[in-house]
Amino acid sequence: MSDERQHPYTYNFNAGPAKVPQEVLRIAQDEFIYYRNSGISVMEMSHRSVEFEAIINDAEKLLRELLNIPENYxxxxxxxxxxxxxxxxPLNLAQAxxxxxxxxxxxxxxxxxxxAEKYLKVNRVTTKPEKFITIQPQSTWNIDPAGKYLFYTDNETIHGIEYQVPVTPVPGMPLVFDMTSNFLTRPVNVSNYGAIIAGTQKNAGVAGLAIIIVRDDLIGKPQTICPSILDYKVLNANRSLYNTPATYSIYMCKLYLQWIKDQGGLEEMARRAKIRSSLIYNVIDQSNGxxxxxxxxxxxxxxxAVFRVGGPTGDAELEKRFLEEAAKRNFVGVKGHRSVGGIRISMFNACxxxxxxxxxxxxxxxxxxxxx
Structure with missing residues (x-):
């Protein structure tokens, strides 16, 4: 009996850990017990082995190709x-x-x-709104010129807010951003940034792994209190193998990156993201409230895509009914985050x-x- 007959198709809209392409899962399934000619699983493979060294090297090579990462990163x-x-x-890019x-x-x-406030003086360049419903224009930001870097989050998973126009770099100030929830969903000019960080559990693999893309000149000046496991100099000197890394997560990331490449790269991921979101927002905008x-x-x-059912603040009975009906159709992960309520449809690369x-x-x- 096939997997499809045993398990009806599930529409996975979880916000993370999120859907993984079925093609990736099939390869992982086939290689789970015996990875190629190694005779063992990646799960039980030494991170010092020749086989794992090839896995992590391939993952980096694919990422560099997809994002066109310059050599000085x-x-x-x-x-x-x-x-x-x-x-x-904050522990790597600034001092106490x-x-x-x-x-x-x-x-x-x-x-x-x-x-960051645990280690540094944080200047919030934006004013705190009553509710997070937009992004203040960069021209209004109160940026401290003495700042060691400027940080922003490219996509807010809970509120459904995303920068549609990249932040303009400030001369002499490294631009740093968190891309966890929209990582690899569109091309990025890496050279505009001092550092890019992203968890892989939404668009590039499974949980347990972070990817850091950091410019050479920002490595090597950590605070003395920086733990070795977080120190970019240590990680870089040991090629991310200072201690036992999340080996299986790196393997899954490699498979996912290969899938993105095979699908057409970041331009294709961006095209699909636009189509998916437009389908949902068009219905919302044409629903007369x-x-x-x-x-x-x-x-x-x-x-x-974050929204309410029955009005701006939602109708409790309607939203309950919506979630019940969605469950009957094998939709999972569509309930909004507990802090904001409502409905959330998360549509990452594998969707x-x-x-x-x-x-x-x-x-x-x-x-x-x-x-x-």
Whole structure:
């Protein structure tokens, strides 16, 4: 009996850990017990082995190719996901007492700023809004020129906010950003940034791994309190093998990166992201208020469509019914984050366009059957 007959197709819209391409899972399944000619699984393989060295080297090579990473940037693989890098960035790029600039657009950039405050003086360049529904124009940001770097989060997974126009680098100040939730969903000019951080569990693999892309000149001046496991100099000198890394997560990342390349690269990922999100937002915008997305259309996320059912603050009964009906159709992960409520459809790289089409049709049907 096939997997498809045993398990009806599930529409996975989880915000992370997120959907992995079935082609990637098939390869991982085939290689799970015996990786090629090694006689053992990657799960039990030494990170010092020739086989694993080839895996991590291939992962870096694929990432460099996909993002066109310049030679003066290092690629590091680390524990702790994106959140671990919220500490690693201030500990590596500035010294105690230094000022750093943070643009706050939602929960994750706020968490990054609070982590940095443990080690540095944080200047929030944006004013705190009552609700996160847009991104303040960069021209209004209060950037401290003495800041050692400028940090922002490219996509706010919880609020459904994304920068549609890249932040303009400030001369003499490294630009750093967290790409965890929209990593590899569109081309990026790496040379504009001092460092890029991203967890892999949404668009580039499975949980347990962070990728850091950092410019050479920013490596080697960590704070004395920086743990070795977070120290970019240590990670770089040991080629991300200072201690036992998340070996299987790196292997899965390599398979995912190869899949992205085979699908057409970042231009194709960007094309699909635009189609998927447009399918959902078009229904919302044409629903006459039955569905409401309060985010400024100019900053709507392409990967996390967040909305309410029955009005701007949502109708509790309607939203409960919506989630029940969605579950009957094998939709998973569509309940909004507990801090904001409502509905959230997360559509990362592995999400087929057809899945977004199914959601759009469900939205229309549910509206037709539940309008008062």
């Amino acid at each position: 290092k690629v590091l693989f680390a524990h702790g996901g994106g959140t671990g890098q919220f500490a690693s960035i 007492g230094d000022v750093v600039n943070y643009a706050i657009t939602g929960t994750w950039s706020e968490k990054a700023a609070k982590e 039955f569905y409401v997305n309060v985010i400024d259309p100019a900053t709507r996320s392409r990967v996390n 087929p366009v057809k899945d977004a089409e199914v959601v759009a049709e469900f939205l229309k049907e549910f509206m037709k059957n539940n309008q008062k």
